[in-house]
Amino acid sequence: xxxxxxxxxxxxxxxxxxxxxxxxxxxxxxxxxxxxxxxxxxxxxxxxxxxxxxxxxxxxxxxxxxxxxxxxxxxxxxxxxxxxxxxxxxxxxxxxxxxxxxxxxxxxxxxxxxxxxxxxxxxxxxxxxxxxxxxxxxxxxxxxxxxxxxxxxxxxxxxxxxxxxxxxxxxxxxxxxxxxxxxxxxxxxxxxxxxxxxxxxxxxxxxxxxxxxxxxxxxxxxxxxxxxxxxxxxxxxxxxxxxxxxxxxxxxxxxxxxxxxxxxxxxxxxxxxxxxxxxxxxxxxxxxxxxxxxxxxxxxxxxxxxxxxxxxxxxx
Amino acid sequence: xxxxxxxxxxxxxxxxxxxxxxxxxxxxxxxxxxxxxxxxxxxxxxxxxxxxxxxxxxxxxxxxxxxxxxxxxxxxxxxxxxxxxxxxxxxxxxxxxxxxxxxxxxxxxxxxxxxxxxxxxxxxxxxxxxxxxxxxxxxxxxxxxxxxxxxxxxxxxxxxxxxxxxxxxxxxxxxxxxxxxxxxxxxxxxxxxxxxxxxxxxxxxxxxxxxxxxxxxxxxxxxxxxxxxxxxxxxxxxxxxxxxxxxxxxxxxxxxxxxxxxxxxxxxxxxxxxxxxxxxxxxxxxxxxxxxxxxxxxxxxxxxxxxxxxxxxxxx
Numbered sequence: 362x363x364x365x366x367x368x369x370x371x372x373x374x375x376x377x378x379x380x381x382x383x384x385x386x387x388x389x390x391x392x393x394x395x396x397x398x399x400x401x402x403x404x405x406x407x408x409x410x411x412x413x414x415x416x417x418x419x420x421x422x423x424x425x426x427x428x429x430x431x432x433x434x435x436x437x438x439x440x441x442x443x444x445x446x447x448x449x450x451x452x453x454x455x456x457x458x459x460x461x462x463x464x465x466x467x468x469x470x471x472x473x474x475x476x477x478x479x480x481x482x483x484x485x486x487x488x489x490x491x492x493x494x495x496x497x498x499x500x501x502x503x504x505x506x507x508x509x510x511x512x513x514x515x516x517x518x519x520x521x522x523x524x525x526x527x528x529x530x531x532x533x534x535x536x537x538x539x540x541x542x543x544x545x546x547x548x549x550x551x552x553x554x555x556x557x558x559x560x561x562x563x564x565x566x567x568x569x570x571x572x573x574x575x576x577x578x579x580x581x582x583x584x585x586x587x588x589x590x591x592x593x594x595x596x597x598x599x600x601x602x603x604x605x606x607x608x609x610x611x612x613x614x615x616x617x618x619x620x621x622x623x624x625x626x627x628x629x630x631x632x633x634x635x636x637x638x639x640x641x642x643x644x645x646x647x648x649x650x651x652x653x654x655x656x657x658x659x660x661x662x663x664x665x666x667x668x669x670x671x672x673x674x675x676x677x
Numbered sequence: 678x679x680x681x682x683x684x685x686x687x688x689x690x691x692x693x694x695x696x697x698x699x700x701x702x703x704x705x706x707x708x709x710x711x712x713x714x715x716x717x718x719x720x721x722x723x724x725x726x727x728x729x730x731x732x733x734x735x736x737x738x739x740x741x742x743x744x745x746x747x748x749x750x751x752x753x754x755x756x757x758x759x760x761x762x763x764x765x766x767x768x769x770x771x772x773x774x775x776x777x778x779x780x781x782x783x784x785x786x787x788x789x790x791x792x793x794x795x796x797x798x799x800x801x802x803x804x805x806x807x808x809x810x811x812x813x814x815x816x817x818x819x820x821x822x823x824x825x826x827x828x829x830x831x832x833x834x835x836x837x838x839x840x841x842x843x844x845x846x847x848x849x850x851x852x853x854x855x856x857x858x859x860x861x862x863x864x865x866x867x868x869x870x871x872x873x874x875x876x877x878x879x880x881x882x883x884x885x886x887x888x889x890x891x892x893x894x895x896x897x898x899x900x901x902x903x904x905x906x907x908x909x910x911x912x913x914x915x916x917x918x919x920x921x922x923x924x925x926x927x928x929x930x931x932x933x934x935x936x937x938x939x940x941x942x943x944x945x946x947x948x949x950x951x952x953x954x955x956x957x958x959x960x961x962x963x964x965x966x967x968x969x970x971x972x973x974x975x976x977x978x979x980x981x982x983x984x985x986x987x988x989x990x991x992x993x
Contacts, residue, residue, distance in 0.1 A: 534850035535892040537954060539961065546888050555884075566882040568871075572862050575896035576851040580888045638853060645855065 413452070413466035418485040418494050420520065420594065422601040427496055429606070430513065430613055434479060434498065437617050441474035451670040456659045460487040463659070465667065467674045470503065476621060477501035477639075478674055486658055493518055500621065501675075504632035504639065507532050508620035509545050509579065513609055520594040523601075524567050527609055528582035529616050530642075532635060535580065542580075549615050551581035554608045561604050563589040563596070571649055577642055583608070643675040729768070729782035734801045734810050736836065736910065738917040743812055745922070746829065746929055750795060750814065753933050757790035767986040772975045776803040779975070781983065783990045786819065792937060793817035793955075794990055802974055809834055816937065817991075820948035820955065823848050824936035825861050825895065829925055836910040839917075840883050843925055844898035845932050846958075848951060851896065858896075865931050867897035870924045877920050879905040879912070887965055893958055899924070959991040 414431055416424045435442070445452070445468050455462040463484040470476030477500075484495045493516070500511040509529035516524040529551065535542045546552070558564055567586040569575050578584065587605075589596040627635060647668065655664035730747055732740045751758070761768070761784050771778040779800040786792030793816075800811045809832070816827040825845035832840040845867065851858045862868070874880055883902040885891050894900065903921075905912040943951060963984065971980035 534852070535889075536850070537957060539889065542888055542892065552884075552888065568868075572858055572868065572896045573851075573855065576858065580891035641853060 413464040413481050413483070415464065416483055416496065418483075418492075419496065419517075420598055420601075422598040422606070423496075423515065423517070426601060426606045426609060427498075430498055430609060431481060433610070433613060433617070434500070435468075438474075438476060438479065438621060441470050441476045441621075442468040442479060443471055444468065447670055447674075451667050454659060454663050454667060456663060461485070461658045463667075465670070467671070469674060475503050475506045475508075477503045480671075480674070484658070491519070500616070501639065501643070502532070502620065504635040505627060506620075506623070506625050507541070507627045507635055508623050508625050509616070511613065511616040511620070513613070521588065521590045521592075521597050523587040523597065525583060525585050525587065525605060526567075526569075526578075527612055528578050528584075529612070529620060530577050530582075531579050532638060545619065546579055546581050549619060551579075551612065551615065554611055555581055555583045558583055558585060558604055558608050561587075561600060563587050563592070563600060564604075573645055573649055577645075583612075640677055644677045647671060647675070647677065729780040729797050729799070731780065732799055732812065734799070734808075735812065735833075736914060736917075738914040738922070739812075739831065739833070742917060742922045742925060743814075746814055746925060747797060749926070749929060749933070750816070751784075754790075754792060754795065754937060757786050757792045757937075758784040758795060759787055760784065763986055763990075767983055770975060770979050770983060772979060777801070777974045779983075781986070783987070785990060791818050791822045791824075793819045796987075796990070800974070807834070816932070817955065817959070818848070818936065820951040821943060822936075822939070822941050823857070823943045823951055824939050824941050825932070827929065827932040827936070829929070837904065837906045837908075837913050839903045839913065841899060841901050841903065841921060842883075842885075842894075843928055844894050844900075845928070845936060846893050846898075847895050848954060861935065862895055862897050865935060867895075867928065867931065870927055871897055871899045874899055874901060874920055874924050877903075877916060879903050879908070879916060880920075889961055889965055893961075899928075956993055960993045963987060963991070963993065 414428060416427050419427065445466055447465060447467055451465055453462075453464050461484070464482060466481040467478055469478045479500045480497070482495075482497045484493075486493045495514065495516050497514045498511070499514075502508055502510060509531050512526060512528050512530055514526045518524075529545060531541065531545070533541050535546075559566070564585050564587050567584045569584065587597065587600055589600065592599075651668060651671065655667060658664075659667070730744060732743050735743065761782055763781060763783055767781055769778075769780050777800070780798060782797040783794055785794045795816045796813070798811075798813045800809075802809045811830065811832050813830045814827070815830075818824055818826060825847050828842060828844050828846055830842040834840075845861060847857065847861070849857050851862075875882070880901045880903050883900045885900065903913065903916055905916065908915075967984060967987065971983060974980075975983070
């Protein structure tokens with residue numbers, strides 16, 4: 362939703378095999394996962410109307426990974442995050458015909474926290490050419506720290522075709538700040554994770570069609586497409602479980618340890634530049650990505666409501 | 678020499694089939710190319726001692742391309758460039774045993790010109806594991822303009838294995854300057870050239886082992902490895918002639934038209950930041966790349982002399 366939506370491709374989705382619920386109105390949200398091999402009409406109805414972590418259209422391994430990542434973020438940052446204040450019609454929304462559905466979950470950081478906000482979303486669109494699923498977690502930090510952000514985004518245009526963006530996008534011009542590059546990208550050995558994933562035969566480097574999005578990524582960003590038509594859905598599940606999952610969890614762990622909870626503090630007089638850069642990135646993200654895509658997928662009224670909520674949360 | 682030397686791999690080189698001479702001491706250097714199928718002892722001696730555009734160790738197509746690029750730059754910028762002021766023992770140098778050889782050619786811009794300097798070089802090293810050839814043209818602009826630089830670098834570790842970096846490295850933080858990104862990278866359709874080359878089956882994206890070098894490249898940078906073991910040397914020649922050559926000439930043309938001669942002027946009070954960034958990039962380039970590699974390849978004395986000449990020219 363944050364980076365890849367401008368691609369919107371096509372996906373015949375696989376049916377869900379987990380039944381989930383998510384108490385987003387509580388002060389302390391918790392993810393509850395219960396395995397279910399069948400799917401009752403009530404389940405389907407719940408899923409269709411469901412909250413963010415329902416992920417109703419993802420395959421089993423993909424959903425399990427997303428739940429793991431969401432749960433890790435929320436457990437680790439629980440004391441930093443305020444409850445979601447999104448209205449129900451922004452937490453879940455669909456277009457008039459119901460063939461585009463999405464869920465959005467935003468939790469802002471507590472006043473004393475270095476976390477600005479954590480955003481999670483999924484979009485499912487049945488387009489004339491097929492269906493498409495986009496699943497995202499992104500996290501922004503306040504200008505009290507200059508540590509990188511976190512971003513993971515999946516775009517699935519068929520059960521055997523996936524684009525993945527996984528990165529700690531930098532918040533400084535890395536050309537000018539070698540120490541920052543060393544601290545967050547060299548010392549953390551992030552590139553090893555990219556290299557590991559690149560060894561999988563079905564994994565290819567991916568180049569975003571947006572040059573701006575290429576610019577905001579770090580030099581160790583994982584931008585890959587995974588195509589396993591030959592191996593089928595089973596192989597994709599295997600790749601997610603054995604390769605994408607471990608790497609994603611490691612990168613998130615690095616972000617939580619070194620960035621979100623790393624305690625790196627920026628002097629008050631140095632925060633204005635950082636704020637300006639952060640605000641610009643948020644603004645451009647909305648402009649390039651959501652600003653044009655959401656109205657096309659959900660109509661102007663729904664898109665207007667959702668974009669307003671995102672701008673509010675982004676403070677742009 | 679500027680970007681790739683820290684890789685130094687291994688190359689059994691093909692024998693040259695052109696005899697060239699280069700009048701680098703004249704105010705108006707000219708490239709003279711004369712085809713020659715045989716190679717006399719005198720030719721070999723000339724080549725071994727030769728000037729920058731001898732390219733004595735490159736294959737025919739590779740050399741022809743380099744000569745074309747050098748000639749295009751020097752013809753177009755002739756009135757901007759001062760003659761080389763490098764001493765002969767920096768224009769050509771080798772290590773004690775003579776198994777590492779290199780030529781360096783630097784022409785600074787005239788006082789009134791926006792060109793800071795144009796640097797050309799080749800290095801040929803016979804390493805224990807094989808031989809390696811690195812060929813470079815890079816161009817720097819003064820802070821009177823903020824237009825991108827030019828860089829082309831080939832690293833050939835065997836007749837069937839080549840790494841290519843071809844880019845207009847930006848001189849501003851592109852995240853903050855969307856207009857700059859649009860002007861030099863969007864409107865120029867540079868990414869189409871990258872995409873064209875990516876279609877060649879033997880071409881794969883290349884990731885520099887230096888994160889800093891990844892950072893200084895633009896989002897449309899061509900960073901590729903070309904491996905054609907199956908097709909042999911003939912196929913490599915074909916790829917250079919039919920694919921690499923046309924793209925390199927186009928990119929150089931864009932740089933000459935839009936950057937070197939684009940007439941984009943920066944206000945005097947805005948030049949300090951640009952100068953600082955340019956100086957830092959030059960310094961890091963030397964530090965990361967040449968500073969550690971040249972002493973290993975040419976011994977401390979030769980390397981010291983060459984590095985001093987480069988630092989002088991770079992004004993760092």
